[in-house]
Amino acid sequence: MIRYGVLALVIAMTSVLAPPAATAGNDLPRRMDAALERAAARFGDAGVQAVAIRDGRVIWSGRRGAAIVEPREPVTDRTMFVYASLSKLLLAAFALHQAETGVIDLDRPIAGYVGDEVPGARVVTIRMLLTHTSGYPDLYADPATAPLFPPGDRYDPNRPYTFEMLAPGIKEPVEPGRHFAYSNTGYIVLGRVLTEVSGGAQAFDNAYRRFLRRADHRLGEDQVTLRRSRRAFDRFAHGYTPKDNGTLEDFFTAYGATGIPTDLYGQPFADGLFAGTALGAGLTLDALFARGRMLRPATVRQMIAPAPQSPGGYGMGTYPTVAGGRTWQGHGGAYIGFNSMAGTDLGRGVTVVVLVNQLTPDAPAETIWRALAEASGHS
Template sequence: MEKKRWAALAGIAVAATATLVAVQTTRSSGLDNTGGDTEPVSVSATPTEEPPRITSVERVTLQRSLNDVIEQGSSGAVAELVITGPGGSDTWNGVAGVADRTTGAPVDPGAHFRIASLSKPMVAATLLQIVGEGRADLDDSLEDLLPGVVEGGEAITLRMVLSHTSGLFSYNRDMPAVADDPDRAWRPEELVAVANANGPVFAPGTDVAYSNTNYVLAAMVIEEITGRPYTEAVTERVIEPLGLTGTSIPTDSGMPEPVMHAYLALSPYAGAEALPSDITEFNPTRWYGTAQVVSTVTDINRFWQALLGGEILDRPMLDEMLAVQATSDDGYGFALGPRAYTLTCGVEVWTHSGNIPGYRNWTVHSEDRHFTLFQARYQANPDPPAWAAIETAMCPPDEPEEVAPTPTDYPSEPVTGTGRGDDGG
């Protein structure tokens, strides 16, 4: 079991700034009865370290990589890089493309986005807080926590659920099209029933495979323990304490403004050319607990800095969260929410990606760099240009400018989803 210990405090702690103090005490004959003369005394603290800076060359390179995301098939994109050090931090925020293909409106740097599976670490952190309070244990079985909900639940632990080692079928692979009934609301029990009907893909704890069913169940466990909707628990334990003002967990089809519109390539009739169809508004409850959050790039970077910096979980529970349980064939180390990965330049990162109709999202974090990218993907595979942008942002600036994308076929959730049943979530 591998533990990525660097992430707990590195990269976000800002050293206390020492104020330079020059103290002079001068005794004059008019104020000193002794009449004695004294030399001025000067006391100075050690100068503070300069904050890191994103150079103008880096900013241009980052913007070019974001432009490539648009040129290779997305209608709009927004990204943010934060670099940190003992002296402070610096931020680059970039946009490309359009927020609305109809009006041609530009993308807002604070655009709201369906963050898809970037929701999962928030849900995991909330559940781990509850575990840390002694209200559940990571080795509790689903049958203990949710009696009768999951077939074979007595062999599946909460730890397996959070690390995708449960073997449960990912229900979204057998769902009707979003586009056919976008406002349809779903209950979590309905989603779990789809997984039960398909049966497991492997015996619990024997392998690792990404499954959205796991986080539907995580949300249900939160609700069973707290007696309240999981959305309230995440809001009260994560969103509000961190001041994530651009983040919400909607239960209906609406989206807050400003929003980057999402599109699917759909044919109006059999044999017709696929055209962009706006899919911005749909009911997100079909991704209950697994991909329901709406947020901004700034809020996502803030969440991860707080998470890895120990603001959300105490040290023992953060260690539990960052303990890699299994590594997939494409190189991802699955912990309890976050995933470990090594970039081609050798930088170790914590990461998560997201895929939902019309949207593709990435968040990647090292000791001193935090990068989040949202794409409004339209038709082409969005992963190659996104991975190029990730490596441009996360690899040291003295690396070669032409950075090769990851050698493992852009590991992430499936991106073949079109909203017709096989979307990744």
């Protein structure tokens, strides 16, 4: 099973300011519209939401396709999507903020925060969790927890998950600190640490909400959320995956979900914690990488610096991708029916985000994002 971000990582290794009108000296909207249509057309009626942001201003946005196939509902600017492993970047920024304020120490063993409830806690550090060097095996493949997820025989999309349900799949880490190995389990453990130091799940939610709103007042629940609420459900795109007969399977209905399937995002899934709009993800990356409103410059430099063990340049919840002849800092994500990709060109301060509600081996979000990154040119 492909879990949050693995596909995108391997391949890549409403108060909204209106976009500027196209003029003779500014053909960005035309270029971006054409790139979106050309790249997305190969994925049929897949729902796509995309945005380009510079210095807090939306310089272009686009959408196409179906948020829900039957009965058909088109994607709008308000449609919400699963971020999947793009969430790792958002969570890593919060963890580094907690380090800046002295709440956590990146190099202290996590036993100091969670005791011995997590295997390897006396050796594994928060830095290891952030950089995928903790060595935790994949709990989604572990016999103790795999049946809890689709198509497992104990999967129930209406039953909330808890950390205690996932804990039996967290096994002793393998050579912690020695090697890079992309680890969703490591980020679930990171989420547990941050929840404990915050004073519980609700306190963590509130602390993260304040963190976002300080960076940009537009980053409310309608743009980025970890809550599976009725309000979110009414705006949510359904996720689709292709079946062997060529039709699409609606993940929201395939297993009898009565709301948002409980494994799509939210606690305790800190490996894919958030959902929201392209604008929400875009404003977050822009505030972090371009406007410097989330972390100190030295902390951002530490965040994007490749871990010594990483062969692909992965830092702390983020990695570089080359597109359009430029290097972008960001993250992608993939989980049943959803695909995401986001990145900021640090040299120009331009952020491009793409969210798609269809997941195929062609990585729709990555494909469309690359076309848009190239089309962004010298904006």
